[in-house]
Amino acid sequence: MQNMKEYMQKSELLKAIAHPVRLCIVRGLIDNQCNVTKMQECLNLPQSTVSQHLARLKSAGIIEGERNGLEVCYKVVNEDVRQIVASIFK
Numbered sequence: 001m002q003n004m005k006e007y008m009q010k011s012e013l014l015k016a017i018a019h020p021v022r023l024c025i026v027r028g029l030i031d032n033q034c035n036v037t038k039m040q041e042c043l044n045l046p047q048s049t050v051s052q053h054l055a056r057l058k059s060a061g062i063i064e065g066e067r068n069g070l071e072v073c074y075k076v077v078n079e080d081v082r083q084i085v086a087s088i089f090k
Contacts, residue, residue, distance in 0.1 A: 013081055016060035021045065022053050026076055027085050029063060033075040 017023050025039060054074060057063045062081050065072040066079045077087055 010081065012060060013062065013078065014060055016056055017081060017084065019053070022057055023061045025053055026062060026088060027083060029074055029076045030082055030085060035073055037070050
């Protein structure tokens with residue numbers, strides 16, 4: 001039987017992607033790396049709102065950002081989340 005710590009970690013991943021905007025961001029980032037401006041245009045949300053969602057995903061270890069000059073390009077780095085999203089959107 002798996003230990004409770006592993007269940008807690010998996011639960012935190014699920015909570016992080018449970019918000020519709022964050023789920024949309026993750027699904028989009030699985031297909032394409034992109035920056036906040038592109039996400040903001042796609043989601044039609046203020047930059048500050050998108051940045052808050054990105055911070056939540058980043059703190060959960062789901063995404064990482066790579067700086068390129070003034071721009072930060074985000075990508076999904078958590079394989080469990082990739083599999084979860086793939087199974088939701090078959």
